[in-house]
Amino acid sequence: MARTRLTPEREGELYAAVLDLLGEVGYEALTMDAVAARTRSSKATLYRQWGSKAELVVRALRNNKPVHLAEIDTGSLRGDIQAVLLRTDDCQMEKNSALMRGLTHAVHDNPDLFQALRELLVEPEMNGLQALLQRAVDRGEVRPDNPALAYVPHMMIGALAARELVEQRPVDQAFLVDYVEAVVFPALGV
Amino acid sequence: MARTRLTPEREGELYAAVLDLLGEVGYEALTMDAVAARTRSSKATLYRQWGSKAELVVRALRNNKPVHLAEIDTGSLRGDIQAVLLRTDDCQMEKNSALMRGLTHAVHDNPDLFQALRELLVEPEMNGLQALLQRAVDRGEVRPDNPALAYVPHMMIGALAARELVEQRPVDQAFLVDYVEAVVFPALGV
Structure with a gap:
């Protein structure tokens, strides 16, 4: 695998850049030229390692994520959800929202970016x-037949999207904790 | 008022165009040139009547909306919400989603469009x-202290946004009816 040639530290530096x-x-x-210049690497290395700008960007986003849902298992639903929300601090959340806002915009004109986001970020988290x-x-x-089980992603995406649209304020931990207590847990009957 | 000079029929024709x-x-x-040409009106008329492209577009959207929430009052919450969902047919919903998708994109670069959308569409509906x-x-x-009351817009925006993002399918009546039964009513304790 070409990917193993970079040390994790070097890979992290590249993603941060x-x-x-x-x-x-x-x-x-x-x-890719700007990335190569900023990180003092060759464009050939970047393409060998990541194949495309879309993949490089999405892998950088994925690497940046402090929470991977698959790693969380506290023993209760409330504990798990709170762990998800509390592991991302407000500053990081605001940075992430700004990045995602920019990407949502770019996705319209770049189907390969949409595809990479789905495969590398959305689907693993789902x-x-x-x-x-x-x-x-x-x-x-x-309850296994609770119909809200299928709609947890919708509820959470609503919290993220509407906060800016309706309230014109960035998402923060306090808001998300309040939202899951008011909406997600009652809908799930917890 | 300059606005009264057009008949409602003529105004409707202009909005449709x-x-x-x-x-x-x-x-x-x-x-505005293209609108003037398509509708056989003068640019001066358009600007006198609507002031800006953003306002013309948002008023056209508003005119196009078959449901104005303020007009609905069936006597029960479930009846009101179902009336909202059932007055827009699937074909119209798909057309609306496509239009709103395009506008969400344009909003980034056009603060006056964002402002007009908020004032003329979002706030009246809120x-x-x-x-x-x-x-x-x-x-x-x-219950007056139900904390989900503040989050109904978030829940609904989530349904609209996530359907395309997660399921890659357009919103339709059956989906929205199922969603409000699974999420919105339970969260509100109805």
């Missing part, structure tokens, strides 16, 4: 969420 | 929703 550039210039204006909810069902916390 | 153009070319490429929920509280259907 990509996210910095992304925040500075946006997806459209971000070039699977992690699915497993987390299944454990709650297995423990008897949520 | 604006939405057709918007669907064909998008917000950025839509010009006020209508607020009144609808307040009636449910007054009738004793929802």
Whole structure:
């Protein structure tokens, strides 16, 4: 695997530089040349390692994520969800929202970016969420036929999208904790 | 008022032409010249009547909306919400989603469009929703201190946004009816 040639430290440095550039210039204006210059690496290395700008950007986002749902298992649904929310601090959340806002914009014109986001970010997190909810069902916390089980992603995406649209304020921990207590747990019957 | 000079029929024709153009070319490429040509009116008339492209587009969207929340009052919360969902057919919903998708994109680069959308579409509908929920509280259907009351817009925006993002399918009536039964009513304790 070509990917094993970089040390994890070097890979982390590269990803950090990509996210910095992304925040500075946006997806459209971000070039492999600029990444190569910023990170003192060759474009050939970047392409060998990541194949495309879309994949490099999405892997950088994935690396930046402090929480991977699959790693969380506290023994209760409330504990799991709170662990998810509390592991990302407000500053990181605001940075992430700004990055995702920019990418949502870029996705319209870049189907390969959409595809990479789905495969590398959305689907793994959906699977992690699915497993987390299944454990709650297995423990008897949520009834297996509760129709809200299928809509947890929708509820959470609503919290993220509407906060800015309706309240014109960035998402923060306090808001998300309040939202899951007011909406997600009651809908799940917890 | 300059606005009264057009008959409602003529105004409706103009709005329909604006939405057709918007669907064909998008917000950025839509010009007052193109609207004037398509509707056989003068640019001066358009500007006198609407002031700006952003206002013309948002008023056209508003005119196109078959449901204004403020007009609905069936006597129960479930009846009100179902009336909202059932008055927009699937074909219209898909057309609306496509238009809103395009506009969400354009909003990034056009603060005046964002402002017009907020003032002419989002805020009136939020006020209508607020009144609808307040009636449910007054009738004793929802407890006045239910914390989900503040989050109904978030839940609904989540349904609209996540359907395409997670399921990659357009929103339709059956989905929305199922979603409000699974999520919104349980969260409100109805």
